[in-house]
Amino acid sequence: MALEIEDSQPPSWLTLWRWLKDYEASGQDIRSLVPKYVSKGNRQPRLNPEVRKIISKAIEQVYLKPSQASGADVYERVIIEINQSNRLREAIGQDSLEIPNIAAIYRAIRQLDPYVKAVGRYGKRITSQMYDPVQKGRIHSAH
DSSP: OOTTOOOOOOHHHHHHHHHHHHHHHHEEEEEGGGGOOOOOOOOOOOOOOOHHHHHHHIHHHHHHHHTTTHHHHHHHHHHHHHHHHHHHHHHHTOOOOOOOOHHHHHHHHHHSOOOHHHHHHHHHHHHHHHHHHHOOOOOOOOO
């Protein structure tokens, strides 16, 4: 069928089998084949926006520096910043911010643009050498 309709990426046999199983289990209701993207996982960010801001600031101030700090170093800075913020929040009667799991820090670091990460950690010159296309020099002919 894929050849007939010129489908360059046909579904695998396993996908077809799953579709058939879902279709039969639903009493042959065609609606059972509609993807259920909405019900796949939590789409809402779990971190408080203020905590996300603290994480971003810590990454910028600690990780994106030539000192080559680690994710654990960023995490320590986040804890310090949140504890300071919580003291202020407590003084004015606001709820405390929750300290995120260290995995949230590593996830934020992984999501950084690789070029931005390299510029922060290695500088523009070295990053340029790593990422810029190789410049072709003049071809010298041997006489």
